[in-house]
Structure formats: structure tokens, C-alpha cells
Amino acid sequence: MVERRDTLQETGDPTWAGVRERVAALAGDPRSAVVFGSSGHRFRLDEPLTAAELADLEVRTGAELPEEYRRFLLNVGAGGAGPAHGVFPVRKAQGRWRWEGDGADLADLSRLAEPFPRQGPDPELVRALLAERPEEEDFEENGKVEEFDDAGEAWDERWEPVMFAPERTAGAVVISHLGCAARQWLIVSGPERGRIWSDNRVDDEDLTPLLDEHGRPVTFARWYLGWLAESERQVAGTPAAAG
Known part of the structure; x- marks a missing residue:
């Protein structure tokens, strides 16, 4: 049995x-x-990862995780309580590591060592495509509602x-979700x-x-x-329920 590392x-x-x-104190407060x-x-x-587990995770994904996140995994936990609906846990199943959560599979773990791109798709191309998106009302007016789904x-x-090209999120993992398909990513590789x-x-x-309130990453x-x-x-500002 590998002893759990006392990283602090x-x-x-x-x-x-x-x-x-x-x-834990928050967990115990109604x-x-x-x-x-x-x-x-x-x-x-x-439970936090052991040093051996973290090393195995990084070897198998081919990427060294950001230092703050590494310390979190070793000192706090492999996931769970956190912003929005929580921090996606990273777990090993059937010999493979993966992050688990709503949309976690959007990340290509084989590309974690690639630099995450700051720039996304061409804005002009995006605007042009949005302008061409079919609107159901247009098909209703022309009496062709049955053609809307195909369009x-x-x-x-x-x-x-x-918008969802795999290279857009290379070098990153989905770390949390806010609901309604809105998510947050942790950048693993590159300038970010x-x-x-x-x-x-x-x-x-x-x-x-x-960005924070001062515009800082x-x-x-x-x-x-x-x-x-x-x-x-x-929680401190919420009155306790009457006994």
C-alpha cells in the first residue's frame, strides 16, 4: 500500500x-x-491523490498539471465540492484516468500536452454562419415547416x-459546469x-x-x-433555522 503523501x-x-x-465545516452546517x-x-x-497516483496520471496523460491544481489534488481532494456544481473529480477506471462530470468528455486527454490556443474560430466566419442559421418562423411563413428540421x-x-473543433480545447480539461451546458475549463498547457x-x-x-473584477486572469x-x-x-450571513 502506498502511503499518502503529506505534501504540506x-x-x-x-x-x-x-x-x-x-x-467539512460547511458540510456540517445546515x-x-x-x-x-x-x-x-x-x-x-x-480523497486526495497520492504522490504515486498523481505521477501515474501525469505519465498517462503526457502532461504535467498546473502547480496549484497539483497541490489541490494532493492536499485537498481529487474533486468534489467547489465552484458552481463542484470540481470534476479525476479518477482511474479500468487502467485509464479521466475527469468525470457533465461535458468532461469534451476534453481530448490525448492532447493535454499541446498548447491551449488563445484564439478561437474566425469571428467573421462565426458571424456569417449565425446569419445563415435557419429560423423556424421563416419556414412557417412559407408553409414548409416539415423542412425546418432538415435545414x-x-x-x-x-x-x-x-465552434467545437477538437483543437480549440487542446491542452485543457473541463473542470466544472454551471448548468445549461455552460462550463469552465482549466488550462493545462501553453501560455494560459x-x-x-x-x-x-x-x-x-x-x-x-x-477575469476578476480588476480584469486579471x-x-x-x-x-x-x-x-x-x-x-x-x-452561510455566515444566513440566519439559523428556528428550533
């Missing part, structure tokens, strides 16, 4: 000190139900390769490594970097710890 002592990195305990997404994750965390399918066949990007392609928008640690602090504030 080994690395001297205090970033994640006490985080598991803070999350007022925590007010926090968005908590009905799903219930402030529960998977929509034909348009989707042109749209999907542009360690940062969180928002994915609102469901609303016909390209991926964009998640949000890293994994700031993303997670900011959520934790806000959850604690929200």
Missing part, C-alpha cells in the same frame, strides 16, 4: 492548509444549502466543426497554463478567460479559494 510538510506550500477542514450548486456536491470532497441539421453540420476559461458556446460565444487557486470564502460569507 514536504512542499512548505500553505495555499491549501485547512481547506479540507473548512469545506445553512450551507443556500450556496449555489451545493445540492449536488453537498460540500463533500474525494437545422444541415446548418449544425457546418457549425459544429467551427493554470488559468480558468469560461465556455459559453451553448450561447454561440467562443471560450473566454475568466483567474488562476485555479484564486478560483477555488474565492468560491470557498464567498460560500463561508454567504
Whole structure:
């Protein structure tokens, strides 16, 4: 049996000190139900990875994970409670590692070592395609409602390769979802490594970097710890139920 690594002592990195305990405190507070997404994750965390498990994950994916996220996996948990509907857990099943969650399969784990591209599809091409999207009302006016589905399918066949091309999200993993097909990605490789990007392609928008109120990119640690602090504030400000 591999002993679980005590990374806090080994690395001297205090970033994640006490985080598991803070999350556990929220799990034990009935007022925590007010926090968005908590009905799903219930402030529960998977066990942290061992150093051996993390090494195996990185070897098998061919990519070294961003340092803040690596520390999280070793000190806090492999996934669970977190922003929105939680941090997608990374688990090994049938000899293969994978992230699990709504839309996690959008990430191509064979391309994690490739640099994540800052630029997406040509905006002019996107605008042109959107302008050509079939509208059901047009078919109703012309008495051809039965042709709308076929036209929509034909348009989707042109749209999907542009907005959901595999190379658009190379070097990244889906880390969380906000519901209604809106997601967040953790960038693993390239200039944006360690940062969180928002994915609102469901609303016909390209991926964009998640920025704070000062316009600064949000890293994994700031993303997670900011959520934790806000959850604690929200719970502390909620009156306890009357006995």
C-alpha cells in the first residue's frame, strides 16, 4: 500500500492548509444549502491523490498539471465540492484516468500536452454562419415547416466543426459546469497554463478567460479559494433555522 503523501510538510506550500477542514465545516452546517450548486456536491470532497497516483496520471496523460491544481489534488481532494456544481473529480477506471462530470468528455486527454490556443474560430466566419442559421418562423411563413428540421441539421453540420473543433480545447480539461451546458475549463498547457476559461458556446460565444473584477486572469487557486470564502460569507450571513 502506498502511503499518502503529506505534501504540506514536504512542499512548505500553505495555499491549501485547512481547506479540507473548512469545506467539512460547511458540510456540517445546515445553512450551507443556500450556496449555489451545493445540492449536488453537498460540500463533500474525494480523497486526495497520492504522490504515486498523481505521477501515474501525469505519465498517462503526457502532461504535467498546473502547480496549484497539483497541490489541490494532493492536499485537498481529487474533486468534489467547489465552484458552481463542484470540481470534476479525476479518477482511474479500468487502467485509464479521466475527469468525470457533465461535458468532461469534451476534453481530448490525448492532447493535454499541446498548447491551449488563445484564439478561437474566425469571428467573421462565426458571424456569417449565425446569419445563415435557419429560423423556424421563416419556414412557417412559407408553409414548409416539415423542412425546418432538415435545414437545422444541415446548418449544425457546418457549425459544429467551427465552434467545437477538437483543437480549440487542446491542452485543457473541463473542470466544472454551471448548468445549461455552460462550463469552465482549466488550462493545462501553453501560455494560459493554470488559468480558468469560461465556455459559453451553448450561447454561440467562443471560450473566454475568466477575469476578476480588476480584469486579471483567474488562476485555479484564486478560483477555488474565492468560491470557498464567498460560500463561508454567504452561510455566515444566513440566519439559523428556528428550533
